[in-house]
Structure formats: C-alpha cells, structure tokens
Amino acid sequence: MRRDAKQFLTRLFQAAIDAARPALCVPPHLPAPPKGRTIVIGAGKAAASMAAAVEAHWPGPLKGLVVTRYGHGAPTTRIEVVEAAHPVPDEAGMRAATRILDLVKGLTADDLVICLVSGGGSALLAAPAPGLTLVDKQALNRALLRSGADITEMNCVRKHLSAIKGGRLARAIAPARLVTLIISDVPGDDPAVIASGPTVPDSTTLADARMVLAKYGIAVPPHVQSVLEDPASETPKAGEPCFAGTEVRVISRPQDALLAAADVARAAGVTPVLLGDAIEGESREVGRVMAGIARSCVAHSHPAPGPCVLLSGGETSVTVRGQGRGGRNAEFLLALAVALNGDPRVAALAGDTDGIDGSEDNAGAFVGPESLGRAAALGVHAKALLADNDGYTFFAALDDLVMTGPTLTNVNDFRAILVEPD
CATH class of the missing domain: 3.40.50.10180 (Glycerate kinase, MOFRL-like N-terminal domain)
Structure with missing residues (x-):
C-alpha cells in the first residue's frame, strides 16, 4: 500500500474516541x-x-x-x-x-x-x-x-x-x-x-x-x-x-465520532465515505458486505475512487457457535479478510470506542493485505478460526490486536476500511 495503513487507520480511531470524551461533551449541557x-x-x-x-x-x-x-x-x-x-x-x-x-x-x-x-x-x-x-x-x-x-x-x-x-x-x-x-x-x-x-x-x-x-x-x-x-x-x-x-x-453520538475521523482522513488527502452510524447484523455478514463495497471502490470507483476510507459505526452481533475468543470487531475483521483474500489495495481497522471488544482485553484489531499470508505461514488458518468465533487468536498471532485500555467513553463500534488506488 502507498501509506502506512495501520498508522493512518489508528489515527482515525483515536480521533473518533477523542470526539466522545466526556470532558469535551458534558460541560456544555449541564x-x-x-x-x-x-x-x-x-x-x-x-x-x-x-x-x-x-x-x-x-x-x-x-x-x-x-x-x-x-x-x-x-x-x-x-x-x-x-x-x-x-x-x-x-x-x-x-x-x-x-x-x-x-x-x-x-x-x-x-x-x-x-x-x-x-x-x-x-x-x-x-x-x-x-x-x-x-x-x-x-x-x-x-x-x-x-x-x-x-x-x-x-x-x-x-x-x-x-x-x-x-x-x-x-x-x-x-x-x-x-x-x-x-x-x-x-x-x-x-x-x-x-x-x-x-x-x-x-x-x-x-x-x-x-x-x-x-x-x-x-x-x-x-x-x-x-x-x-x-x-x-x-x-x-x-x-x-x-x-x-x-x-x-x-x-x-456515534455519528460525531465518524465525522471526527472523516476530518482527519480529509486532511490526509483521503476521501471519507460515511456508510452509516447505525449498521447492525451478524458481524461476519457485515464483514462480507463491507468487503464487497471495498471491491467496488477498486473496480468501479464507486462509491468513491481510491484513496478513500469507508467509515461506519453501529453495533453488530455474534451468534456464538464455536469455543474461541473474540468480540464483534475481531469477528467482523476476520470475515472481511477472508472475503478480500489478500487484496493488496485494502486494509481495515475496527474497534469498540470503549476500548474493550466484547469481553476481551483489546479494543479491536487491524487487518492488511498480508494478514492471511502471514497467518498461514504461522500455521494459523483464518477460515477455521472464523468458524470457531476465534478472531482474537488470529489477530493475536499477528500482533495486530488494537490495545487502548479503557477509554472512559463509549459511542460503540468504529470501522474504517482504507482503499488505495492501483
């Protein structure tokens, strides 16, 4: 990719969290x-x-x-x-x-x-x-x-x-x-x-x-x-x-967090595309849908040409059928990675703005074009872990968990998918 995707997406996530800090939003409403x-x-x-x-x-x-x-x-x-x-x-x-x-x-x-x-x-x-x-x-x-x-x-x-x-x-x-x-x-x-x-x-x-x-x-x-x-x-x-x-x-509101992240993206020369702050559904299904939108940006420049970042919020859910560790965002990202199959132009970060993804110690995770290949080289199989609701293990093996600790605020999940041009 043309930029350090992990660093860029982490900056967007931090901007989203900062926009919801109580020290900023409480005093005007007392x-x-x-x-x-x-x-x-x-x-x-x-x-x-x-x-x-x-x-x-x-x-x-x-x-x-x-x-x-x-x-x-x-x-x-x-x-x-x-x-x-x-x-x-x-x-x-x-x-x-x-x-x-x-x-x-x-x-x-x-x-x-x-x-x-x-x-x-x-x-x-x-x-x-x-x-x-x-x-x-x-x-x-x-x-x-x-x-x-x-x-x-x-x-x-x-x-x-x-x-x-x-x-x-x-x-x-x-x-x-x-x-x-x-x-x-x-x-x-x-x-x-x-x-x-x-x-x-x-x-x-x-x-x-x-x-x-x-x-x-x-x-x-x-x-x-x-x-x-x-x-x-x-x-x-x-x-x-x-x-x-x-x-x-x-x-x-979650929308405030997305708008703050959009401002940071725009300042970096990346077009923000806000897909909504109220997206619900099974995490893995939302991951597959978002992968399709990212591929559309690559193939058809729609809804925007690269470089662009797809921003969304809301609260997905996970129907637990396996025995693995992982929250909504880890499951979303693992399904996204499987669907993208290593597309070299797409990277993503997803996390809960409270700093805790479900009941684990991470806020979320990062996935890049090399993630599936790196995991396979370590003997970590994405599809098997996804079937076991074990996104945490996948991203922990790659050292790609996002660890913020408690942020002391909470406007729900934040998802950012970076799409670079060819």
Whole structure:
C-alpha cells in the first residue's frame, strides 16, 4: 500500500474516541443549579469520566454515586464511583443500583437529579424485579449475549425484569427535576435503548419481551416466565406523571465520532465515505458486505475512487457457535479478510470506542493485505478460526490486536476500511 495503513487507520480511531470524551461533551449541557439539592447518579462505561466532568464544572454543592465497569473508574471527590461487572452483572452492580434508588428517595420539586447514562449501563444497573434474583439476571444475560439478539431486543427483555430500567428510575426520582445526559452507543441514538432507558418512557411491552425469547429459543424458568406474564411488571409509558419534570440530552453520538475521523482522513488527502452510524447484523455478514463495497471502490470507483476510507459505526452481533475468543470487531475483521483474500489495495481497522471488544482485553484489531499470508505461514488458518468465533487468536498471532485500555467513553463500534488506488 502507498501509506502506512495501520498508522493512518489508528489515527482515525483515536480521533473518533477523542470526539466522545466526556470532558469535551458534558460541560456544555449541564443545567442551571436548583434551589434545593443536586444529586448526581449514573451508570455506564463512561459514567466515571462523565462524573469527573460534572465535578470540574459544577458551581455549587453536589453529591452522588455512579457505577461503571471494572477498570473504567476516574478520580472524583464528591461523586462516589463504584465499579462492577459487564456484560454479565454481579453483586457489586446490584448493590450500587440499590444504593442509587435509596439516594433519590424523598426528593422534592426544588431538587435536581443529573443522571449520567452511557453504554453498558444496562448490565451495571442490576436491580432484579421483585421475585427474581441476581442469578436469574446473570443466566438470562449470558443466554442473550450468545443468541445473536441485537441490543434493542436484549434491552427489551432486560427492562421487563428490572426494578430500575425502562423508566422505573424516573418513577423513583419524581417529583424532583431530572436531567439525563446521554452518550449514545446504540444505532439510532434512542434514549429508551441506551442502558435500557432507566429515566425515559418505554414503548416496548411484556409481550415484546416474550417474543424476543421465543425468537431466539431462550427458555427461562417458570418464576421468570411468570414475571413476564404479570401485567404489574409492565414498564412506565409516555404520559405518566413521573416524566413531567424530565429532560433528556443526547450529548455525544456515534455519528460525531465518524465525522471526527472523516476530518482527519480529509486532511490526509483521503476521501471519507460515511456508510452509516447505525449498521447492525451478524458481524461476519457485515464483514462480507463491507468487503464487497471495498471491491467496488477498486473496480468501479464507486462509491468513491481510491484513496478513500469507508467509515461506519453501529453495533453488530455474534451468534456464538464455536469455543474461541473474540468480540464483534475481531469477528467482523476476520470475515472481511477472508472475503478480500489478500487484496493488496485494502486494509481495515475496527474497534469498540470503549476500548474493550466484547469481553476481551483489546479494543479491536487491524487487518492488511498480508494478514492471511502471514497467518498461514504461522500455521494459523483464518477460515477455521472464523468458524470457531476465534478472531482474537488470529489477530493475536499477528500482533495486530488494537490495545487502548479503557477509554472512559463509549459511542460503540468504529470501522474504517482504507482503499488505495492501483
């Protein structure tokens, strides 16, 4: 290739992450201080860094508690940060959720609650509905994660088995004023989907949740099924009084990250082509489709001639059938590499902007024209590893994993495919 593709694509990824830093996007959206108390609560992979940004710019007294993923904490002095497990919840997350509900009890209309929400909050706010246990929630989460269900479907089920998600936190906060600041990590930026919408009305129903489980053949114990059939388990809907004093502000989106990367590409003389920030589907199928678009750029200069970079975001899914290691982005890239079969004009990088691809320690990976050949020389077979959902092993063997560590933000997956001219 004509340039150092790995270095160039890494610069684009870093620009995408930087555009979603809470220190940049939180301060402009802070509300005015109230007559009464200010309570800060929240959950998500960016919750701690969002809390630090609130502290740094808040003019008066405040207190609060936020919960984030292990390793994603940030230094704060007035807002307590609790770390818990993701994507399968644990006791720490359940205790934090209970404490958040206790913290917002007894508020008045003169008080203000600032709720900081980002991706991952659904697993981190683990407060089981009455009649359920943490073990029930853990088992269901694991089944959903392996099923191939998309994030909207997973959160539909989670909301209806929770004491805090799907608008129930807003019920607990009323009649205080509630301002929710959201860093979006979901296709479409729907506040009701991000972290399972703890402070917004829920348009999904118990029937929808049962349909998701049926669609993916997920069997649940009788006591869980009874909760899903009990009308009292329905989530709060639009028009309920608890939402009257609420405001929702989506302060950073996947599209913002793509636009930041596009600016860096343009400055380097590479044409950015934005394919969308809400792409969903099976990771390996998306990889094959993206390979076809890249080949079209090479053969027909469409949708753009090289040098160009195809940028996309969103959240794909993986139906786990093998025993390997690897997240959505590793699976996407391995399928892309197999489909491109060493095309000398194409390289790609994909990563999760939170710094963690699924449950592994990498953000994502890089693939270049030589990747398949290098792997074969090492006795590493791409197609076999793809069949075993083992993208991590493939890219680890090539030393092409992208390791950022926790970035303390999260606007979901970032994909960049560089196409050079002949």
